[in-house]
Structure formats: C-alpha cells, structure tokens
Amino acid sequence: MPGFLSFFRSKYPKKRWIRVLILVLALVVGIPLIWMAWMTSSYYIQIQKGTGISPKQKLLQRSIASKVANVTANQEDLARLVPQGNVPKLGGDQAPVSVVLFVDYQCPYTKESMPAIRTVMDHIGDRAQLVIRDFPIVELHPEARDVAHAARCVLEQGQKAYWRYQELLFAQQDTISSEALRQLASTASVNVARFDECMVSRRYDIAIDQDLTFGERVGVSGTPTFFVNGAKFEGSVDEELFTKAINYFLE
Known part of the structure; x- marks a missing residue:
C-alpha cells in the first residue's frame, strides 16, 4: 500500500490523488457489491417464479445426495x-x-x-x-x-x-x-x-x-x-x- 500511495502522490497533486484514490477504492469495493446484489436479486426472483430453489432446499438436496452416496x-x-x-x-x-x-x-x-x-x-x-x-x-x-x-x-x-x-x-x-x-x-x-x-x-x-x-x-x-x-x-x-x-x- 505505501508504494501504491507513493505512485499517486508523485503523479497527481494532493487533492487530485485523494479523489483518484477514493474513486479506485469505490470501484474495488463497489463492483463486487453490485454483482452480489444482482445475483441475490436474480436468485430470489427465480424462487418467486418457481424456477429456483431456496438455500434450505439446496441443503436438503445435498444432504439427501450425501446419504445416498454413503x-x-x-x-x-x-x-x-x-x-x-x-x-x-x-x-x-x-x-x-x-x-x-x-x-x-x-x-x-x-x-x-x-x-x-x-x-x-x-x-x-x-x-x-x-x-x-x-x-x-x-x-x-x-x-x-x-x-x-x-x-x-x-x-x-x-x-x-x-x-x-x-x-x-x-x-x-x-x-x-x-x-x-x-x-x-x-x-x-x-x-x-x-x-x-x-x-x-x-x-x-x-x-x-x-x-x-x-x-x-x-x-x-x-x-x-x-x-x-x-x-x-x-x-x-x-x-x-x-x-x-x-x-x-x-x-
């Protein structure tokens, strides 16, 4: 991280590199959060439509498959x-x-x-x-x-x-x-x-x-x-x- 900050400090004025750093951090954190939100939303829409299965149902399926296999x-x-x-x-x-x-x-x-x-x-x-x-x-x-x-x-x-x-x-x-x-x-x-x-x-x-x-x-x-x-x-x-x-x- 010190090397990462030094790069921005040398390349941009102080106020500007802080804004750039905030933008980079927002992208690093925000993109996975957006992806997770989209996946969760799609998952529950599938359940409501009857085309998906709930976590409990997945757990049951794994449990049953395990018992059959063992x-x-x-x-x-x-x-x-x-x-x-x-x-x-x-x-x-x-x-x-x-x-x-x-x-x-x-x-x-x-x-x-x-x-x-x-x-x-x-x-x-x-x-x-x-x-x-x-x-x-x-x-x-x-x-x-x-x-x-x-x-x-x-x-x-x-x-x-x-x-x-x-x-x-x-x-x-x-x-x-x-x-x-x-x-x-x-x-x-x-x-x-x-x-x-x-x-x-x-x-x-x-x-x-x-x-x-x-x-x-x-x-x-x-x-x-x-x-x-x-x-x-x-x-x-x-x-x-x-x-x-x-x-x-x-x-």
Whole structure:
C-alpha cells in the first residue's frame, strides 16, 4: 500500500490523488457489491417464479445426495430391509421406491413425524411403498414393547385396522396402559376377543426381537429412523424432507 500511495502522490497533486484514490477504492469495493446484489436479486426472483430453489432446499438436496452416496449397509442387509410376511404397509407392492420405517410407538418424535409421512404417502400413491418395522426402546419407554405387540395383534385383522389403530396409539401416547390398548382396539373396530387371545399368547415377541436385532445391525439407534431405497435418515421428518427423499429416486 505505501508504494501504491507513493505512485499517486508523485503523479497527481494532493487533492487530485485523494479523489483518484477514493474513486479506485469505490470501484474495488463497489463492483463486487453490485454483482452480489444482482445475483441475490436474480436468485430470489427465480424462487418467486418457481424456477429456483431456496438455500434450505439446496441443503436438503445435498444432504439427501450425501446419504445416498454413503450407504453403509451391505447388499445382503439391504435386500432384507423389507421383511417377509404380514407387515404394516402403504403404497404399491411393485413400487420403485421402498421406505422402511423403524418405529417406537411411544416415541414423541415418531408421533410428530407420522402425519407428514401419511400425507406424503397418500399423495405419492403406488409410486412408493412404506413398510413399518418395530424398534421399541424400553429403556426410555417401558410400555413400548407391549404397544408394538398390540399393533401386530391388530394387524392380524387387516391393514386398515392397523392404520386406524396406529393413529389412535399416537393420539393417546401419553395415557397408554394394558387396558387402554384393549380399549383402543375396540375403538379401531377389531374383534376384541381375537385381540385378547393374541396379547396373551405373546406370539410376536420373537418377531419384535428380530426387528430390534436387524435394526441395530443396519445402524438404527433411535426412532424414527427410515431407509429410502437403502439410504438412512434419522430423526423427525417433515413433508418437505420426506417428499424430496422419495422424489430423489423417482426423478
């Protein structure tokens, strides 16, 4: 900078070189500011017109792409993500996108996420399939295993019965007891005698243990955790993230 000032002092009178210096500094600072303002203005005009994406959307896209690129489960485990047999599910059996959701029916974050998940699945229809697997964390939620077993007992009486029951379970999450599980089964319009027999038998304890073991194997440590075509997402989810995660594989 001293050499720069000396150049102007030697070439121009004092008042003039000061004006020239101010002009040069204004150009150096002003041109980048004008460029940034123009870029910002263009960016938000694109967003308003629907031709651009917001910073949040860009972050979501990068996050999803990163999760897809960094799948840690091996191919054998990925092939076993969707379990065999009678499981809770929504969407098409031949859908190109499979979503496997590990749930704890006593988890507040799972409860928070389910309305968004249901809304997106209703909108996407047969282009994706959602499958529920159990991950009751009894250390945090002592009733979670019984609730998971009750949900499977209701599933015996049909998918529609299960989804009605699931909604009731989350709605009454804070007041769950053995009697409440039975009452909610009645409210869900299932055969309560069959439900009672199933609960006494504890015939789904092994299946719940298998889900827990497999979940831990593929990196599940809390709920909700869901896998979209093998890519793992953890924590609460809103409609935007869930939609983008599925659309990533549809586009």
